[in-house]
Amino acid sequence: MSAEPLLRCQGVTVRFGGVTALADVALDVRPGTITSVIGPNGAGKTTLLGAITGMVRPASGAVALSGRDITARPAHARARAGIVRTFQNLEVFTNMTVLENVMTGCHRHVRYSALAALLRTPRYRREEQRCRAHAMDRLAFVGLDDLAQAPAGDLAFGQQRALELARAIAADPALLLLDEPAAGLNMAETRALGALIRRIRDDLGVTVVLVEHDMDLVMTISDEIMVLNHGCNLALGTPQQIQKNPEVVRAYLGDDDL
Ligand SMILES: Nc1ncnc2c1ncn2[C@@H]1O[C@H](COP(=O)(O)OP(=O)(O)O)[C@@H](O)[C@H]1O
Ligand SMILES: [Mg+2]
Incomplete structure (x- = not known):
């Protein structure tokens, strides 16, 4: 076996x-x-x-x-x-930027409390920076890094699909x-x-x-x-x-x- x-x-x-x-x-x-x-x-x-x-x-x-x-x-x-999934229908937050969409995928690893976020403690800001860098890395992986600051709703359909993948792989x-x-x-x-998808398997080991x-x-x-x-x-x-x-x-x- x-x-x-x-x-x-x-x-x-x-x-x-x-x-x-x-x-x-x-x-x-x-x-x-x-x-x-x-x-x-x-x-x-x-x-x-x-x-x-x-x-x-x-x-x-x-x-x-x-x-x-x-x-x-x-x-x-x-x-x-x-275990992370994407859905049959597009699940992009159209009122957020491309980068913010991907950052929502980082939450599996973010280590700060709601109170820390509210008070914007140094730990919160550090984690936020780490998440932003990780999300940018994932955007580059799917080829959308140039559009990081664009509203997600402005992306073409195919780009929104790639954005969903970027968010999914942001969760590692x-x-x-x-x-x-x-x-x-x-x-x-x-x-x-x-x-x-092949690169997600081969380069990220997913x-x-x-x-x-x-x-x-x-x-x-x-x-x-x-x-x-x-x-x-x-x-x-x-x-x-x-x-x-x-x-x-x-x-x-x-x-x-x-
Ligand atoms: N939430 C649900 N409530 C009732 N029936 C459902 C629900 N989800 C799926 N089904 C039924 O279960 C079967 C399998 O559906 P689904 O898993 O969506 O198939 P596929 O993804 O292969 O097209 C279908 O007969 C579908 O109508
Ligand atoms: Mg189905």
């Missing part, structure tokens, strides 16, 4: 009223990989991300991070443990969950996004779980792919294995909607 998985989901079942969104789903994510989760709309991909972050409570099953069971831990505790995640980051991007932007419909992107950058179908595991393998899997080909890869 290879190294212990960074993330292990076992037997995860999630119900919303009468709908079973996930049924006995398993997922292992090896450290340092990009692992993609694909499947048609309604397959349960976003729900799985919710079960990993703690926003969705499974009826049964277990989630472990680095071998530690986190099933009972609330979302904020998992975020502190290094161990595990970064991306929910359809290429949605709404053109081909050139999607290629740039793929290169950026393990990535990617939910994505763009098959070119998924097949290009994934180390491993898990296919969900109606809330169930359908297949697991490398891009080559998934592309050749007759069941997957029959169910999805011929489908333009995927």
Whole structure:
């Protein structure tokens, strides 16, 4: 066996009223990989991300991070443990500057009290400076440092997507969950996004779980792919294995909607 998985989901079942969104789903994510989760709309991909972050409570099953069971831990505790996600819809604070948006991602590491912030103590100012420098570094990483002082609402759609990534990596995640980051991007932007996600893995050492419909992107950058179908595991393998899997080909890869 290879190294212990960074993330292990076992037997995860999630119900919303009468709908079973996930049924006995398993997922292992090896450290340092990009692992993609694909499947048609309604397959349960976003729900799985919710079960990993703690926003969705499974009826049964277990989630472990680095071998530690986190099933009972609330979302904020998992975020502190290094699980960070982006959302399917843009979540940019349009009335704040680009830099301020990224600084909100630093909070996992900021060490001062609300009172210290109110009184602007030396410790608060020091931490604030550190956070600002870190946020600038992340903006440079995604190529938005020139726009640091611009209102975030002025950015083009593709730049706002990159801004979300900058904010996510400002938290120095161990595990970064991306929910359809290429949605709404053109081909050139999607290629740039793929290169950026790779650099997040290679240069920052972040393990990535990617939910994505763009098959070119998924097949290009994934180390491993898990296919969900109606809330169930359908297949697991490398891009080559998934592309050749007759069941997957029959169910999805011929489908333009995927
Ligand atoms: N909060 C919710 N309340 C009720 N049903 C939900 C909720 N979230 C998701 N579902 C249902 O669970 C199933 C899986 O949804 P989702 O995880 O969003 O799929 P995907 O991201 O793969 O498109 C769908 O049938 C969806 O309608
Ligand atoms: Mg979804």
